[in-house]
Amino acid sequence: MARVRLSVAERRGELLRAAIEQIEQRGVAAVRIADVASALGVSNALVLYHFSTKEKLVAAAFARAAEDDLAHLRRLLGRRTTALRRLRAAVRWYAPTGPAKGWRLWIEGWAVSLREPALREVARDLDRAWKAALAEVVAEGVAAGEFTCPDPAATALRLTALLDGFAVQLTSYGGTVSRARAQEWVEEALARELGLAGAAVEARQG
Numbered sequence: 001m002a003r004v005r006l007s008v009a010e011r012r013g014e015l016l017r018a019a020i021e022q023i024e025q026r027g028v029a030a031v032r033i034a035d036v037a038s039a040l041g042v043s044n045a046l047v048l049y050h051f052s053t054k055e056k057l058v059a060a061a062f063a064r065a066a067e068d069d070l071a072h073l074r075r076l077l078g079r080r081t082t083a084l085r086r087l088r089a090a091v092r093w094y095a096p097t098g099p100a101k102g103w104r105l106w107i108e109g110w111a112v113s114l115r116e117p118a119l120r121e122v123a124r125d126l127d128r129a130w131k132a133a134l135a136e137v138v139a140e141g142v143a144a145g146e147f148t149c150p151d152p153a154a155t156a157l158r159l160t161a162l163l164d165g166f167a168v169q170l171t172s173y174g175g176t177v178s179r180a181r182a183q184e185w186v187e188e189a190l191a192r193e194l195g196l197a198g199a200a201v202e203a204r205q206g
Helices: 008-026 033-040 044-050 054-077 083-094 103-113 117-143 152-172 179-193 198-205
Strands: none
Touching (some): 008 054, 008 103, 033 044, 083 179, 117 152, 152 179
């Protein structure tokens, strides 16, 4: 059966999704153009037509993953509910204890970005966007009188740093801490940052 003819944008999207899957499975260093082509049943030449080098393909794949993560974050933070509910939903999704996938991908990306400027820019932009989005909702909660926080930007930085750290521990060093314990510590940290007791955070969700 003949393959359906895709537009350039559709083909690039298909290639990027396959690249993300292959990077998650094999790691950045091991993945090859041939792996991406084989996963889709296309030629190496087709992949190279859209992305002239492996480095450009990898950078574009991480950019797509970042865009997808940010789109999901904005949906969570854009819900019509309290700032506290939105923050808690975002933190639970972002945390390696939640349903969010792809932490292996991002840990790979952080490592490679030390040597690859294009990846470093993608990772930095994603990090800045996450912190800005969380800080904005924290500020909204303060303005609404839901909780107190003297420095929303600093709170966003500390929370994301904690979550990133747990991601490394749970993804790279299995058994160091349980997922349940990590989730408990994340909830406690959120409560402290917002000037709430842990029980108060739970109560305000009901």
